[in-house]
Amino acid sequence: MTDIFKRNNVNIFGTGSKTMLFAHGFGCGQQMWRNIWPAFQDEYRIVLFDYVGSGNSDANAYNPERYRNLNGYAEDVLEICEALNLKDAIFVGHSVSSIVGMLASIKEPAYFDKLVLVGPSPRYINNPEYVGGFERADIEELLDTMDKNYIGWANFLAPAIMQNPDQPELAAELTESFCSTDPVIARQFAEATFLSDNRQDLAYVNHPCLILQCSDDMIAPLPVGEYLHSNLTNSSLVVMQATGHCPHLSAPQETVAYIRQFLAQD
């Protein structure tokens, strides 16, 4: 039996009985939530984790077959829920994790109570009847860049490795990685994310959902938030003042306030 806690670098804080499970998106790991979860730690048990292949997870557990598909990431979430014996938890997912959380909630509804979706998108690529924000060529360019710019990515992705010839033992400690560290894994995660189409799954989601839509988010633009709102039967849509794709970093107070409001609703 794999040690799920080690594999997914699960960290637990807080004193509440009800659990909030925070799931990071494509890019950086659980550190992304550091301005959000402390606001809830007095009322909730906080569970943070990194997907296999991200942050400080056990990269040896990475399986390209499994993580080629967002359902593989959903399995990480479900296995963590199972290991913690969760029931009626609040799932908070950023970006692609919103979809991962939905998939998990469809498969095992009892683990979850409500879903908070930060900058979600069920499909990134435009087609005649849907606005996702990207043309297929844009995504292909991204994947191509990730292929070509291998060293750039590798440099980019492991910025924390500092050379410290005087004290080599320090280097290891300094390599704590906030973001994706392996270019090959990051490339696959990008592909699983940006080529996904989960529009048909929306109808199966039964839990109350909060859609936190940023103003001026190029990755998940407003029409996408509206599309989700009209296709998720039990959802509320909030258009935030925060801009960009990471309101939990750029506007933590606003993000916390909306989540709090949503959790207070019955």
Place this chain on the structure above:
Amino acid sequence: MEQAEQLLDNLPCGYIIFNDRGEINYINQTLLHIVGYASDELLGQKVEKLLTVSSRIFYQTHLFPLLTLKSEVTEIFLTLKAKNGTHVPVMLNGKRTLAGTEQAYTCVISTVWERQKYEQQLIEARQGYQQALEDNQSLKDLSDRLQQEQHKLDQKLVEVARTKQEYVQLGKVLMHDLQEPVRKISFYFERALSKKLVPTSAENAELLAKIGKSVSRLRLVADSVQRFVAIEDEKEPVTELWSDQLVTAAANDFMTATGTQDVQLHVGGSIAFQGRAAVFKTLFYELIANAVRFRKQGIPLIMNVRSITVQENVFQSTVDKYLYSDHVQIEFTDNGIGFDQRFASYVSGLFNKMKNDEEGVGLGLALCEQIVVRHYGKISARSAEGVGTTIKIVLPVVQPKPFF
């Protein structure tokens, strides 16, 4: 101040300052020259205006988070998009500082035209080498593993085929040899009773009632076990089935056969999947029978059956193998008496049954599990005492070709 700005403008590298919202507060002449914009076209605009689409994604998913989390980044490679559409490869170092009440993100940017060429060569050489190495090693590993797995699989297939045949044969013999005497006992017992061959006394009546009950229970068990064995011997071909039609048909059969009253059945979603029609009808018949047997007295029994599509891994026992394919997920929920969740895996065991179940043989769910597993699916139960039970069945939409 003016002098400082002049110094910045003349730096031999680009220099840009933007805020939390990504709005450009300052950009020096060198960078303006690189991207071909005038200063007033960019001030107050989003920094993303200077990036290609893929660099924008990069910026949103990695660069901005990293700058915020670590306050500093170095040697980041990005592609700028000049006003005339040209792509400019650059290297960036950035820092986040508090300027007054706002966070200021300050970056220096240099073009890396030359460096990129070396890198391109390096990358190609490295990729070629890596690829060859990986291909070679993984091919070798794969062929070794395939050989081993095939051998194992072959042995398993032989074993399974033999076991199955024995099992069916054993079942048939057992059932015939068991059923025949049971039938005879039952027959002669009835006859003895009807011909009043046994003297009627109060003591006898009680005894006879007990024997009668045992005989009919024995017949029920024998019948159930025979059905269980029969499913394994089923020769019915696989066809396309519709989840909602099967449930409705099974419910009609059940109502007609038993005359059960005060039942509401709601069927939602209609998903096609491959399977053997008759056994699946049996499965839903058993689920309905179970729900009725464990219904709450005094209120209508409500059964909700919902079918949706999900993707599941087709590999169930091979570790580390993943292939996600379309599956139908059927959730069968009732408002019955439920059971303690701790017994969730116990209830589908062969001949296991709950204490409060007096009439059952303990075969219903085992039968269902057998049918589902025969179709490469999974079945699980989630229940809460006093609230109800949900049986979840997940089946592949397309059945694999049979081995034998």
